[in-house]
Amino acid sequence: MVLLFALTSLVPGDPAAILLGPQATPEYSQRMINEMGLNQPIHIRLWRFFSNVLQGNLGIDIVSGKPVLKMILEVMPYTIALTFAAIVLAVLTGVPLGVYAATHRGSVLDNVLAFISVAFIAVPSFVIAIFLLLIFAIWLDWLPVLGTSRSGDWLDELRRMILPTVALALGWIGFIARLVRTSMLEVMGENYIRTSRAYGLSEGLITYKYALKNACIPTITILGLGIGRLLGGAVLIEIVFARPGLGRLIYSAISERNYPVVQGAVLVVVVIFVVVNLLVDLSYSAIDPRIRHAGATGRAGA
């Protein structure tokens, strides 16, 4: 946040001129600068901001006069729904693909999956989005172009979420598939896997119960980072599908130099990012008993 405040001081552009337009008088422009606190030194602005945050006040949008928190809460459900839908789809598709590729190493399908995965990772999500729209909304006419409806019909809303979710998830599917494959190959070479085979356990049990569980840890780490990134970074998908979202809110606030909104929204993204990654860290010990035991031993030793 300190960095953010410093950057807002350095970014060129007069916020009052951008926000108020040509008809604003110089006096009013100055008043707006004062209202945003931009006439104050950075340490005072920081102090005021965090004092207000502690009281649950993220500031006031200088344009509409609405509380920034309210604006964030209005768009947050869209962002959360899209992010989690995309991550769930990515996991449900990427993990089986990765496992299959690892267990069929060197096969034709492994090579095809490698090619497709890298392609999904390499192509930006907004390009994928345009292609999906052309195919499914225009040529086939199966799904709508716009990512939200005004009807209040939740089934329609779900239908409108399909394309944005797929567009956002495809890159992550490729990424997760590659990551799981690599981790699985590493784990499959471990002694305990060889021992399990020697005991005559079925290949399915070894793969999905013993190998995959341990191979998942790097994937979970990446998912934690991914969720944080998608919460504020799905802006291009939100723009292409005309969906509301936190990323779009931040983007337009930056364009307008609407600093109270930028600061409030970035703080929310940062907090969610930290919380999600904390949960990810805590989940390690639940998944892998060795980490749990190592932690307990460490504490005991201390």
Added chain:
Amino acid sequence: MAKRISRRSLLAAGAGAAGVSAVSWPLELLAQSTGASRPLLTVRTAADFDLVDPAHRRGPTDGNVMRVVFQRLMTYKPNSSELELDAAAELKQSSPTTIDFKLKPGLMFTDGFGEMTADDVKFSFERIGLPPAAGAKESTYKGDWLHLVGVEVKSKYEGRIVLKQPRANIYDVVIADGSGCIVSKKAVEQRGVEFGLKPVGSGPYQVVSLDKQKGAVLKRNPEYKGARRGNFDEINVRVITDPKTTDLALRAGELDFAILSPAQAEPMRGVAGLNVSIQPSMAYVWLGMNMEKAPLTDIRVRQAIRLGLDVDQMLLAGYNGKVGRLNTALPPPVMGHWKEAPAYKRNVAEAKALLAAAGQSNLKLRLTLLNNPEFQNMALVARALLAEVGVTVEVDAQPGGTYWSSGKGDTGKNLELYISRFNAKFDPNFVLQWFTPDQIGNWNWSRWNSPEFDTLFKAANSEIDVAKRRQMVVDMQKEMDKTSAYVWLTNEASALVHKGWLKPASVPGWGDWQYADFSAS
């Protein structure tokens, strides 16, 4: 074929699937071509909503909704620059500085806020034009009500607008425009900041919901008493910032109407069920020079640059030649447009001679512009053209946040060349207000300090005699031409893309939409 993809749309496959959809559109068209009143109109707006409040609106998105939510004393007729009475039963210029009005009785505000009275008119105009009460937010449109002394209330329905001095343009750009919208005093006081998101008016439509990033849902106001009731039960104004998404939504039938740039709309010609038409805009785009920055202080350098440019070539690059050339600040529909303004032709030899006479060789200048494709393409052509006359141009394309500050304050002193675009209205004083000396450091980026222009500007603002005013306006444009600091480029054009059955309506200039007058043909 109904939903044909353009050659530029990258994918060539899928023709069979599109053929399937081709069967469906004539049925849709048939269904839509019957009946005058329709349930839903869905239109695109490119910019987000801010506040649908006359005093605190920000852009055309807010303004277009305001026009159907609020009534004014007078308003523009559909698709016309002529005015007609709206909320007023009578409106009379009782003296050069006073306007008397009498409201139609029984005009009801929505949400149970009662009948419109002269008190509401007083409140609506004074909250914009007069200093705000302590703690209240000043209107950014205060300038619209310049010279307002106040509104005197004579009776429940009658009142008088009192000005300090005559205003020639008060009907066109104030009373019939956004700053003339009449709000419910009670609703503003009760709702406070929320009023801009839950506005209360007496117009043909009322706001059902207004969400940032999503848009507005408007429904017919059952209590509206006027003649322009609207042809749709509901109007859905969708915020779609991306032109490609707009293109696809139009093809998919999810939008009924949108404005695109001519280049963006071109691939949509021939798409079944859609109409594309290009209309001149009410805007003005020019390449300007900072007259206070050496060597642009020398008129010969400015003349050389003007002669070194080829406006037609620049427009061809910027707009695919789809827009008309502008030779003066005022677009043709604006009163006082200087028809005989010279259309300068490129003359490399003369330009070089002027530079030599000014003692300039290896001249280097920076051209600042907004980073939109049209301006960038024009800037690249300008760079190539000026290179031939011996001027090296560095193109500095900036995002909006930075660009709109680059000519202001002390930063503006270092500006050299710039490309800019402003929106116009029918009134010449509105268009030319940014070029007065008091705008130096604000919006007069050429830093042109002309007392002659200023005198003419002030005189034209108060001149009621149309012929005299027109001459003053032409003289102002001549003064601008003499400086050689402005190379007028275009008034741009907008492409209207809409369903074949829809007839859009706007105040000419294609920016101020009259959603209530959209109809099914």
